[in-house]
Amino acid sequence: MKELLAKPGFLADASTLGADVSYSLAVIFTGLFLASWRLAKKGLGTEHHRLIFISMVSMVVYFVAYYWARQLGVLALEGKEGFGGPESTYNNVFIPILSTHLVLVVIGLILTIYMIIQGFRASIKTNGEYTLKEGPLNVKPGRFKRVYLTLLGLWGANQILLTFVRDKSAAASLAWALIFATIAVVVSLEKLIENRLPDVAHRHRVLGRGTMIIYCLILVTSTLTYLMLYVIYPVKT
Numbered sequence: 001m002k003e004l005l006a007k008p009g010f011l012a013d014a015s016t017l018g019a020d021v022s023y024s025l026a027v028i029f030t031g032l033f034l035a036s037w038r039l040a041k042k043g044l045g046t047e048h049h050r051l052i053f054i055s056m057v058s059m060v061v062y063f064v065a066y067y068w069a070r071q072l073g074v075l076a077l078e079g080k081e082g083f084g085g086p087e088s089t090y091n092n093v094f095i096p097i098l099s100t101h102l103v104l105v106v107i108g109l110i111l112t113i114y115m116i117i118q119g120f121r122a123s124i125k126t127n128g129e130y131t132l133k134e135g136p137l138n139v140k141p142g143r144f145k146r147v148y149l150t151l152l153g154l155w156g157a158n159q160i161l162l163t164f165v166r167d168k169s170a171a172a173s174l175a176w177a178l179i180f181a182t183i184a185v186v187v188s189l190e191k192l193i194e195n196r197l198p199d200v201a202h203r204h205r206v207l208g209r210g211t212m213i214i215y216c217l218i219l220v221t222s223t224l225t226y227l228m229l230y231v232i233y234p235v236k237t
């Protein structure tokens, strides 16, 4: 598989098949998200919801394949072997763009999960058609408590598993602690979001537009990364 992905690509002289397939998929999935935004703008809530679902599943498959097959982040963190340009450009331009890309990817993934759940909570289905509810929608304080306790329980169980069964390092425990802490922070942000955007339909529209803009920025930063690696500064062999 590795050899196949390393074969010459079809988009640029210096690119690889793996890089070109993953970049083409990024373009297609961003296109699907933007098309679902257009559907929502036209008031086609059900079609919007269906396309969002297809795009999300495809995007998750893409992300897994992207980091597994291409290991772009790993390449960049290991050194500049994959970058043929000057060291100053690598440090001052390439790395900041790549870091921004990775941060946006993480924010995009968190927002996607949040928006899918929010989309269902904000919508009402009548005669098979989704429309947004108007008015306030708040999570009950008791539910917040239950979510935090569940998170704490899951973290504790996972920690016991990591330490006593899987014999994992302290770094693995720290990484998992950070993941659970991120989920807890996102949950606690919900109260702030409810206060700032009390109307649930308005909340879905504002956060949805923000999420769509993040998807576009992810595509912009991955395009810049692609161009720098394979078009502007390819490694000369």
Ligand code: HEM
Pocket: 037, 040, 041, 042, 043, 044, 045, 046, 048, 049, 052, 111, 112, 115, 116, 117, 118, 119, 120, 123, 130, 131, 132, 204, 205, 207, 208, 209, 211, 212
């Ligand atoms: C990643 C997830 C999602 C994103 C980014 C998103 C984004 C958006 C945006 C930007 C709008 C407003 C369009 C505009 O006026 O500019 C919107 C409207 C809407 N969304 Fe979502 N959405 C998501 C998930 C969902 C889900 C899961 C549902 C239903 C279960 C849903 C149902 C609706 C409905 C009914 C509307 C109103 C359409 C109308 O104006 O009639 N959305 N969404």
